[in-house]
Amino acid sequence: MTAQDVSAPRAQAYDWSAIIKDLIGTAIVSLLIMVPMVAYKSVITQYSLVLVSRWTEVFAVLALILATRLALHLFVWNRAPSPVTAAAKPAGTAKATLPEKIGPWVFPVLVAFAVFLPLIFNFERRPIDLGIYILTYIMLAWGLNIVVGLAGLLDLGYVAFYAVGAYAYALLSTVYFPYWFGDGVVPWAFYITLPVAGLLAALWGVILGFPVLRLRGDYLAIVTLAFGEIIRLVLINWFSFTNGPQGITVPKATFFGLPFARGEGSFSDFFGIEFNRIHYFVFLYYVILALALLTYFVTNRLRRLPIGRAWEALREDEIACRSLGINTTNTKLTAFAIGAMFGGFAGCFFATRQGFVSPESFVFIESAIILAIVVLGGLGSQIGIVFAAIAIMGSFELFRELSVFENYLPEGTDPVHFRMLAVGLAMVLMMRFRPRGFVTRRQPTVFLKERKAVSGDLVKEGHG
Amino acid sequence: MATATKTPVLSVEHVTMRFGGLTAISDLSFEAYPNEITALIGPNGAGKTTVFNCITGFYKPTGGKIALRHADGMEFLLERMDDFRISQHARVARTFQNIRLFSGMTVLENLMVAQHNKLMLASGYTIAGVLGSGRYRRAEKAAIDLAKSWLEKVRLIDRADDPAGDLPYGDQRRLEIARAMCTEPRLLCLDEPAAGLNPRESEELNKLLRAIRSENDVSILLIEHDMSVVMGISDHIVVLDYGQKISDGDPHHVKTDPAVIRAYLGVDEEEEEKDALAAKAVAEALGDQA
Numbered sequence: 159m160t161a162q163d164v165s166a167p168r169a170q171a172y173d174w175s176a177i178i179k180d181l182i183g184t185a186i187v188s189l190l191i192m193v194p195m196v197a198y199k200s201v202i203t204q205y206s207l208v209l210v211s212r213w214t215e216v217f218a219v220l221a222l223i224l225a226t227r228l229a230l231h232l233f234v235w236n237r238a239p240s241p242v243t244a245a246a247k248p249a250g251t252a253k254a255t256l257p258e259k260i261g262p263w264v265f266p267v268l269v270a271f272a273v274f275l276p277l278i279f280n281f282e283r284r285p286i287d288l289g290i291y292i293l294t295y296i297m298l299a300w301g302l303n304i305v306v307g308l309a310g311l312l313d314l315g316y317v318a319f320y321a322v323g324a325y326a327y328a329l330l331s332t333v334y335f336p337y338w339f340g341d342g343v344v345p346w347a348f349y350i351t352l353p354v355a356g357l358l359a360a361l362w363g364v365i366l367g368f369p370v371l372r373l374r375g376d377y378l379a380i381v382t383l384a385f386g387e388i389i390r391l392v393l394i395n396w397f398s399f400t401n402g403p404q405g406i407t408v409p410k411a412t413f414f415g416l417p418f419a420r421g422e423g424s425f426s427d428f429f430g431i432e433f434n435r436i437h438y439f440v441f442l443y444y445v446i447l448a449l450a451l452l453t454y455f456v457t458n459r460l461r462r463l464p465i466g467r468a469w470e471a472l473r474e475d476e477i478a479c480r481s482l483g484i485n486t487t488n489t490k491l492t493a494f495a496i497g498a499m500f501g502g503f504a505g506c507f508f509a510t511r512q513g514f515v516s517p518e519s520f521v522f523i524e525s526a527i528i529l530a531i532v533v534l535g536g537l538g539s540q541i542g543i544v545f546a547a548i549a550i551m552g553s554f555e556l557f558r559e560l561s562v563f564e565n566y567l568p569e570g571t572d573p574v575h576f577r578m579l580a581v582g583l584a585m586v587l588m589m590r591f592r593p594r595g596f597v598t599r600r601q602p603t604v605f606l607k608e609r610k611a612v613s614g615d616l617v618k619e620g621h622g
Numbered sequence: 623m624a625t626a627t628k629t630p631v632l633s634v635e636h637v638t639m640r641f642g643g644l645t646a647i648s649d650l651s652f653e654a655y656p657n658e659i660t661a662l663i664g665p666n667g668a669g670k671t672t673v674f675n676c677i678t679g680f681y682k683p684t685g686g687k688i689a690l691r692h693a694d695g696m697e698f699l700l701e702r703m704d705d706f707r708i709s710q711h712a713r714v715a716r717t718f719q720n721i722r723l724f725s726g727m728t729v730l731e732n733l734m735v736a737q738h739n740k741l742m743l744a745s746g747y748t749i750a751g752v753l754g755s756g757r758y759r760r761a762e763k764a765a766i767d768l769a770k771s772w773l774e775k776v777r778l779i780d781r782a783d784d785p786a787g788d789l790p791y792g793d794q795r796r797l798e799i800a801r802a803m804c805t806e807p808r809l810l811c812l813d814e815p816a817a818g819l820n821p822r823e824s825e826e827l828n829k830l831l832r833a834i835r836s837e838n839d840v841s842i843l844l845i846e847h848d849m850s851v852v853m854g855i856s857d858h859i860v861v862l863d864y865g866q867k868i869s870d871g872d873p874h875h876v877k878t879d880p881a882v883i884r885a886y887l888g889v890d891e892e893e894e895e896k897d898a899l900a901a902k903a904v905a906e907a908l909g910d911q912a
Contacts (some may be wrong), residue, residue: 200898267671332884442870463737463751463752464737480706481680481715481722481802482802484706602730604728605782606770606779609783610784610785612726616788617725
């Protein structure tokens with residue numbers, strides 16, 4: 159290796175004709191976009207509609223675009239990969255990359271942060287609420303991840319199980335428990351209903367699973383989508399049972415029988431502390447944190463059990479599974495059931511946090527958002543899902559908060575309306591830069607000598 | 623033949639498989655004997671893979687009977703069983719013509735998936751496993767040991783933690799055989815195991831198959847085009863052409879059978895005419911019967 163080799167890429171002359179061609183092309187595309195959108199603006203005056211031209215802006219932006227593009231040509235795109243560095247990095251035996259080095263620490267750090275979050279933010283209401291909100295979606299996405307990420311079955315109706323869990327709590331705590339066991343049981347209703355809601359949702363998971371067993375891919379997605387809508391429509395129309403669109407007001411959860419209220423026998427009274435509304439939210443925060451962690455650890459353990467390996471094998475190749483004696487029917491049903499169960503837990507929690515359930519909370523867009531979190535996180539990756547949930551749900555909240563945009567928007571436009579735009583933008587960026595989600599590498603469930611992550615290119619996405 | 627006195631491990635009796643108007647196999651009968659390697663050969667489109675799919679339950683034959691017998695006298699009627707039950711209870715394992723490994727899982731994981739039913743039982747259908755039972759941990763360790771022993775036999779032990787999709791083609795073929803063997807089968811069906819292998823690898827495959835046959839209580843049924851493999855290791859060869867059996871016997875018998883030579887090498891025009899007439903007569907006779 160001589161100095162000549164190292165300096166070779168620099169010596170390369172610029173291909174000016176190509177650069178100029180590219181700049182002309184860029185200019186044409188930019189103008190095509192900008193002329194209709196920027197060059198003219200219609201302004202409603204008192205008497206008429208006036209067209210204001212803004213050519214100065216158009217040319218300013220165009221100049222900026224061309225300058226950037228030229229700079230890219232001159233300083234970034236002209237560098238051929240140096241033969242020296244290319245030789246130094248033989249594929250396959252690459253050294254541990256940054257994600258691999260910090261990988262084992264990410265989850266413990268996140269958990270520690272989550273545990274101390276109320277303390278870090280000095281028991282303020284906003285961050286705790288946001289924490290509850292994001293954790294609910296993390297849990298839902300971890301539940302859906304079993305079905306979509308591990309078993310490779312595309313489920314667009316996941317919100318149905320969330321609804322089953324929520325309505326299970328609402329109906330049992332307000333109607334059935336008082337009727338069956340008397341009013342004394344109501345303070346405990348949350349703890350009794352939680353497993354029941356999970357089981358009911360799992361049952362509905364199996365009920366959904368049966369008819370769709372033979373379907374794959376797009377067809378499976380359509381049927382699950384329909385299932386989600388059916389549950390919602392039943393909730394709206396079965397007025398005598400669900401109270402229809404008016405919804406049901408749900409009792410608050412208690413701290414193992416101690417209500418969060420003023421007066422005797424309450425949580426604050428029992429522990430001898432002053433009543434504060436925040437106690438309830440901190441309690442809810444830790445409940446959802448515990449539920450989410452339960453989901454994480456159970457799923458992680460399931461992955462290392464034969465059932466979890468069968469799910470992943472099913473995603474990789476269903477016919478090979480059958481040739482090895484795996485009952486694919488049962489395997490799919492358990493994936494649906496266990497995924498649905500976690501949805502049911504989350505639904506039960508959602509009902510008690512809201513204090514109110516109505517069919518409006520279980521629309522298709524919720525399913526789509528949960529699926530978007532799973533996909534953005536990287537199919538099958540639990541850590542990726544945490545970051546995806548923070549990114550997506552966090553950006554939703556950000557748009558709710560931001561008044562910064564208001565100055566730039568037409569009068570009366572709420573920045574909230576732009577939140578789907580943010581999700582769309584995130585998805586486009588993801589498709590461009592990380593088409594398989596944040597975390598693409600799959601961690602093997604068992605190893606002989608060393609745990610080597612499997613590259614995402616080899617992992618299949620499943621066909622339903 | 624000496625083998626005729628033994629009880630066959632697999633008997634295929636009068637099996638017919640039709641897809642709409644196409645008859646892929648017609649009235650096929652043959653037997654495979656314990657601890658023997660039986661090869662199923664024939665020109666392209668002769669219906670060999672269809673026979674495999676019928677035996678392993680991926681197709682339900684239109685007519686006929688397929689019986690599998692274990693050494694302890696248990697008998698299974700494969701044409702009535704679901705594909706995964708055939709593997710689970712009758713213990714028939716198979717490989718595929720186009721390799722079907724779990725490419726995103728590691729080599730070791732592939733072999734663990736193959737031991738699913740055994741491990742499922744040990745994990746108390748997941749419940750005891752989730753609670754972390756010692757029984758499951760011991761079963762998993764035993765499963766890893768079994769997988770290790772097969773990886774040593776197919777010389778893939780050094781690649782145990784690599785993704786299966788990263789292996790070279792020949793290694794993938796051997797891994798698929800190891801995976802099938804991890805289900806502890808009584809009958810191993812190999813669909814063109816030597817396809818795409820170079821002569822050295824084929825020779826190695828011969829050794830591996832012989833070792834499998836002699837060290838395990840397993841019979842092998844083999845579809846193969848590579849005659850060096852077929853003639854080198856088969857105890858018994860069944861030749862198919864257009865869904866019908868045209869020859870059946872030991873390698874020497876088959877090699878010299880004029881019907882086989884005709885099917886593979888074609889015939890003179892004169893003879894062909896005679897054949898066509900004969901075939902027409904047979905077809906008419908069959909038509910009358912139907």
